[in-house]
Amino acid sequence: MNSIKKEIMKSGQGFIAALDQSGGSTPKALAGYGIPKEAYGSEEEMFDLVHEMRSRIMKSPHFSSGRILAAILFEQTMDRKVEGKLTADYLWEEKGIVPILKVDKGLAELEQGVQMMKPINNLEDTLGRAQERRIFGTKMRSVIKNANPDGIKAIVEQQFEYAKRIIAAGLVPIVEPEIDIKSQDKGESEIILKQEILKQLDLLPNGDVVMLKLSLPNEPDFYRELIEHPRILRVAALSGGYSREEAVALLESNKGMIASFSRALVEGLTASQTEDAFHETLKDSIEKIYQASIS
Numbered sequence: 001m002n003s004i005k006k007e008i009m010k011s012g013q014g015f016i017a018a019l020d021q022s023g024g025s026t027p028k029a030l031a032g033y034g035i036p037k038e039a040y041g042s043e044e045e046m047f048d049l050v051h052e053m054r055s056r057i058m059k060s061p062h063f064s065s066g067r068i069l070a071a072i073l074f075e076q077t078m079d080r081k082v083e084g085k086l087t088a089d090y091l092w093e094e095k096g097i098v099p100i101l102k103v104d105k106g107l108a109e110l111e112q113g114v115q116m117m118k119p120i121n122n123l124e125d126t127l128g129r130a131q132e133r134r135i136f137g138t139k140m141r142s143v144i145k146n147a148n149p150d151g152i153k154a155i156v157e158q159q160f161e162y163a164k165r166i167i168a169a170g171l172v173p174i175v176e177p178e179i180d181i182k183s184q185d186k187g188e189s190e191i192i193l194k195q196e197i198l199k200q201l202d203l204l205p206n207g208d209v210v211m212l213k214l215s216l217p218n219e220p221d222f223y224r225e226l227i228e229h230p231r232i233l234r235v236a237a238l239s240g241g242y243s244r245e246e247a248v249a250l251l252e253s254n255k256g257m258i259a260s261f262s263r264a265l266v267e268g269l270t271a272s273q274t275e276d277a278f279h280e281t282l283k284d285s286i287e288k289i290y291q292a293s294i295s
Contacts, residue, residue, distance in 0.1 A: 005098045005136040006172070009211070009234055014069040015293040016213075016236050018262035019054045020102035020139065022074055026050050032263070034270035047076055055082045057266070058091065062283040065096030067290040072100045072139050072174075072260070078130070088133045100174065101130050103166075104140040113146030114155050120162060127169040137172035137211065144179045147188035152177075156196040160203075160210075167208050172233060174260075176213035181240045187218045194226065201231045209233040213260050215240045220253040227256040236260035243267065244285060251292040258293040265289065 021029040026046055027037055033053050040046045054077060057063055071091055078101055082090040088099035103126055107115040117140060120126075130138070140162055142155045155177050163173040175197075179189045197212070204210070213236045217223060227235045237257045239247040244264040251259055259265075268281045 002134075002136060005092075006233070008065075008069055008098055009136070009172070012069045013290075013294050014065070014067050015259035015261070015289050016100070017057075017063070017068050017071045017097075017265055018238070018260050019057065019077065020072040020074045021050065021262065022102065022106065024106060029053070029263075029266070032266065034272055051077060051080050053269075053271070056278065057269070057282065058082055058087075058095070060279050060282050062279060062286055063095065063097075067286050068095075068097050069258070070098035070100050070136070072102055073135075074102055075126070078133050078135065086133060088135055092134065098136045099134070100137045100139055101126075101133075101135045102140075103127075103130075103138045103162075104142075107141075107143060110145060112151030112154065113144070113148030114151035115143040115145070116155055116158055117142050117162075123162065123165060124169065127166060127171060131170060135171065137174060138166050139174040139176060139213065141176040141178060141213075144177060144189050144193065145183055147183075147185040147192060149192050152189060152192045153196050156193070156200055160200040163210050164204075164208075167210070172209060172211060174211040174213050174236070176238070178213075178238060178240060179215040181215060181242065186215075190215075190217050190219075190222060194223065197226060198229070201226075201229055204231050211236065213238055214257075216242070216247065216250040216254065216257075221255055223254070223257065234258065238262075239264035244288065248288050248292040251289075252295045255295070259289045261289055 077087050091097040091099045105118045105120055108118050144152055159175045163175055166173040179186055209231050211234045216237050235257050237251050237259055239261040244267045247264045
């Protein structure tokens with residue numbers, strides 16, 4: 001583990017940019033960017049277009065370590081280049097931004113009120129490639145739809161089982177058990193989730209750390225106990241379908257949480273914008289998210 005990157009993630013001022021849309025979410029991301037499905041005829045063309053979008057964001061003068069601590073990448077993005085450099089090298093060497101890799105393979109079917117992760121096959125091989133690419137950490141997402149204690153317990157246990165393997169490989173995992181913001185019993189799910197995470201944290205050996213990426217809670221500062229836990233490096237918030245305005249307002253009322261936004265970050269960006277308009281829109285988005293993350 002790189003000690004400089006670890007210190008940035010532990011105490012740096014800023015937020016995590018989530019640029020990790022995968023195959024299932026890429027068409028929606030491109031549509032939001034103004035590129036409809038009719039504009040590409042194959043999966044390869046789709047991934048080329050989304051990499052162009054991500055590269056345009058990363059190359060912006062406003063996308064820098066002055067506001068952004070880290071960026072989460074899709075596996076294909078890790079293997080591609082930006083301005084002649086592998087993406088992780090470009091982020092770290094040119095921007096001072098810590099690279100993180102999405103390693104989950106998507107969601108399983110709904111069961112016990114939750115969607116667990118599909119098995120992450122060849123995880124050790126992926127982690128080995130990530131080490132070669134100088135990736136600092138990983139991210140894994142599962143989803144909670146209802147306050148089912150057994151389902152939430154299973155999700156957290158699965159996340160931490162993989163997290164231990166990731167730690168053993170020398171990387172820092174982001175554990176992301178997202179709670180659906182439209183859930184009718186979201187507040188009850190938050191109570192159960194926090195209890196289950198605390199149980200798993202207390203089982204980690206001294207010196208091992210994880211990061212958390214959680215839905216913004218109903219009650220301000222609800223995750224304070226997690227933020228202050230000695231085995232937590234950082235707690236980030238996902239936007240989870242909120243608009244940028246809504247997500248920023250909620251984040252401001254949760255001290256110690258930083259943003260890890262995807263849709264809220266790129267809101268308002270389009271392929272047809274002039275470079276000046278694109279950079280100005282991105283600058284405004286980054287500044288609002290940054291201010292909420294340090295409030």
